[in-house]
Amino acid sequence: MKLVVLSGGGGGARLTRGLADTLEPGELTVVGNVGDDLEVLGLHVSPDLDSLLYTLSGLIDEDRRWGRAGETWNVLESVGAWGGEDWFRLGDLDVGLHLVRTQALREGVALSEITARLAGRVGLRCSILPATDDRLRTRVATPAGTFAFQEWYVGRGHRDEVDAVEYVGAREASPAPGVLHALQAADAVVFAPSNPYLSIGPILAVSAIRRAIERRSVRCVAVSPLVGGQAVSGPAGRMLSRMAGGTTPDFVAQSHKDLIDALVIDRSDAPGAADVPVTAPEIELVVTSTLMHDRGAERRLADVVLEAACA
Amino acid sequence: MKLVVLSGGGGGARLTRGLADTLEPGELTVVGNVGDDLEVLGLHVSPDLDSLLYTLSGLIDEDRRWGRAGETWNVLESVGAWGGEDWFRLGDLDVGLHLVRTQALREGVALSEITARLAGRVGLRCSILPATDDRLRTRVATPAGTFAFQEWYVGRGHRDEVDAVEYVGAREASPAPGVLHALQAADAVVFAPSNPYLSIGPILAVSAIRRAIERRSVRCVAVSPLVGGQAVSGPAGRMLSRMAGGTTPDFVAQSHKDLIDALVIDRSDAPGAADVPVTAPEIELVVTSTLMHDRGAERRLADVVLEAACA
Numbered sequence: 291m292k293l294v295v296l297s298g299g300g301g302g303a304r305l306t307r308g309l310a311d312t313l314e315p316g317e318l319t320v321v322g323n324v325g326d327d328l329e330v331l332g333l334h335v336s337p338d339l340d341s342l343l344y345t346l347s348g349l350i351d352e353d354r355r356w357g358r359a360g361e362t363w364n365v366l367e368s369v370g371a372w373g374g375e376d377w378f379r380l381g382d383l384d385v386g387l388h389l390v391r392t393q394a395l396r397e398g399v400a401l402s403e404i405t406a407r408l409a410g411r412v413g414l415r416c417s418i419l420p421a422t423d424d425r426l427r428t429r430v431a432t433p434a435g436t437f438a439f440q441e442w443y444v445g446r447g448h449r450d451e452v453d454a455v456e457y458v459g460a461r462e463a464s465p466a467p468g469v470l471h472a473l474q475a476a477d478a479v480v481f482a483p484s485n486p487y488l489s490i491g492p493i494l495a496v497s498a499i500r501r502a503i504e505r506r507s508v509r510c511v512a513v514s515p516l517v518g519g520q521a522v523s524g525p526a527g528r529m530l531s532r533m534a535g536g537t538t539p540d541f542v543a544q545s546h547k548d549l550i551d552a553l554v555i556d557r558s559d560a561p562g563a564a565d566v567p568v569t570a571p572e573i574e575l576v577v578t579s580t581l582m583h584d585r586g587a588e589r590r591l592a593d594v595v596l597e598a599a600c601a
Numbered sequence: 602m603k604l605v606v607l608s609g610g611g612g613g614a615r616l617t618r619g620l621a622d623t624l625e626p627g628e629l630t631v632v633g634n635v636g637d638d639l640e641v642l643g644l645h646v647s648p649d650l651d652s653l654l655y656t657l658s659g660l661i662d663e664d665r666r667w668g669r670a671g672e673t674w675n676v677l678e679s680v681g682a683w684g685g686e687d688w689f690r691l692g693d694l695d696v697g698l699h700l701v702r703t704q705a706l707r708e709g710v711a712l713s714e715i716t717a718r719l720a721g722r723v724g725l726r727c728s729i730l731p732a733t734d735d736r737l738r739t740r741v742a743t744p745a746g747t748f749a750f751q752e753w754y755v756g757r758g759h760r761d762e763v764d765a766v767e768y769v770g771a772r773e774a775s776p777a778p779g780v781l782h783a784l785q786a787a788d789a790v791v792f793a794p795s796n797p798y799l800s801i802g803p804i805l806a807v808s809a810i811r812r813a814i815e816r817r818s819v820r821c822v823a824v825s826p827l828v829g830g831q832a833v834s835g836p837a838g839r840m841l842s843r844m845a846g847g848t849t850p851d852f853v854a855q856s857h858k859d860l861i862d863a864l865v866i867d868r869s870d871a872p873g874a875a876d877v878p879v880t881a882p883e884i885e886l887v888v889t890s891t892l893m894h895d896r897g898a899e900r901r902l903a904d905v906v907l908e909a910a911c912a
Binding site: 374385389 | 642643644672673675676677678679680681682683684685686693694695696697698700701703704707718719722
């Protein structure tokens with residue numbers, strides 16, 4: 291079966307790994323968020339694409355859950371000592387990738403082509419596509435002002451509540467080569483357990499991608515990023531509370547309004563268990579354990595997702 | 602006294618440190634070679650300015666004699682693994698500096714201003730000025746073809762003999778701010794024991810610098826980079842043999858024709874000692890031990906140079 295996953299980093303990347311472990315080589319295409327991308331120290335950094343690359347290749351630091359295992363931090367120490375900007379944590383092995391990517395971008399190679407080359411170097415069994423090769427940047431409006439995504443997320447430790455999210459450049463952005471084809475050829479579409487506003491939202495902000503999903507004839511399954519009404523990591527819970535009005539499965543489902551057929555939720559969020567009202571009865575709820583504490587759990591969740599996608 | 606030193610890296614940087622140790626803060630200005638500069642992995646690298654900075658600040662690896670003490674190499678390992686160019690050895694701490702400098706250059710800050718900022722971060726007692734803020738690049742013509750300096754020096758391990766050296770951009774290059782003023786205010790000028798063609802040559806190729814030295818009213822003292830007719834490191838000996846015809850003090854003096862009043866040479870190269878003819882009697886020869894195997898030797902050589910400069 292041909293599957294397309296829309297994903298950020300973190301848990302999204304881990305579910306993607308579970309799916310890649312389960313599917314045959316070539317069956318899986320991941321469309322990664324680029325709204326988090328930034329230029330820092332003259333380097334083009336694509337945090338979500340890198341999390342996907344590192345997770346799928348096994349290079350990721352499994353404890354820290356971002357960046358590379360065995361990472362060292364001497365570049366950044368030196369940058370700070372010489373008076374450069376060192377607020378964004380870049381490890382030495384990570385910087386190596388950013389240098390290679392940035393140089394290729396400057397030579398005019400598209401992000402999607404570079405991403406394919408990098409994935410090829412580590413022999414991935416699936417394709418990673420950026421949502422777009424065009425410049426698309428997430429900005430958040432908060433009571434303290436409007437910030438570029440990483441300025442808020444890393445620079446301010448995402449401490450400010452978010453009132454609104456905007457995707458600068460989305461209107462003009464085209465899907466990267468291969469994205470629409472993958473969606474059209476897909477037997478199912480999955481939204482990984484990533485932040486609806488910060489990871490899935492920027493992908494769907496590329497209107498041709500949203501349109502392709504709206505017009506699909508196959509099932510689309512989202513996996514909630516919440517466990518017990520809270521994000522496993524990051525601000526998804528706080529953002530759903532403030533921007534959607536709550537963190538029950540209904541609010542998660544509403545954040546993907548008109549796009550999904552089923553929502554996979556954790557047992558701790560199951561209606562009844564916590565007496566949660568269901569107001570979107572057209573969306574099927576699939577209840578399972580969504581915490582991915584090891585590779586086995588990733589594969590088990592992947593199996594549930596695949597079953598829901600093929601239902 | 603106000604002293605200006607023209608220097609490459611290596612031995613030139615070590616003599617400069619000896620002079621800085623001896624002179625009062627503010628008395629010493631080093632004009633550094635930028636003909637070796639290169640762009641690699643999108644980074645602007647200034648090897649000679651960095652050798653000066655690292656040597657004068659004590660950050661240099663005293664055994665390797667280039668790069669930083671305690672250096673690690675994870676960026677380059679990663680670059681190679683991702684398929685990037687890894688022929689030019691860049692350590693992690695070194696990359697930190699290159700990122701800071703390259704970002705500032707892209708923002709329009711001049712190399713001289715950046716160099717001053719970096720020197721300020723480590724509290725140097727002297728000024729480091731690049732010969733020029735303009736693009737000036739050394740190229741070498743060899744029997745195997747003409748190469749950009751680092752392509753030949755590092756990429757090909759400087760194995761090809763050199764027939765000629767050209768300084769691309771020198772004609773249009775202006776001295777960096779402060780260089781002419783330092784030369785005009787100097788009580789003496791010193792050519793450090795650096796390669797005449799590859800380190801001193803590119804500085805003097807900036808015509809306003811050469812003219813200022815030709816028109817000086819103070820003494821100019823060169824220190825030979827040779828010991829026993831051979832370079833302590835690098836290809837200076839081979840280049841003098843092939844391009845000037847020999848490696849005796851006369852040939853070294855000829856390479857600085859019409860510019861120097863005195864040449865400091867090692868005892869092993871002293872005329873008489875090896876029965877070497879002297880054909881440039883207008884240039885005073887100063888015989889001492891020029892090998893700088895420790896800080897004490899750097900200071901002793903600096904004392905001899907200062908004495909010759911004040912004669």
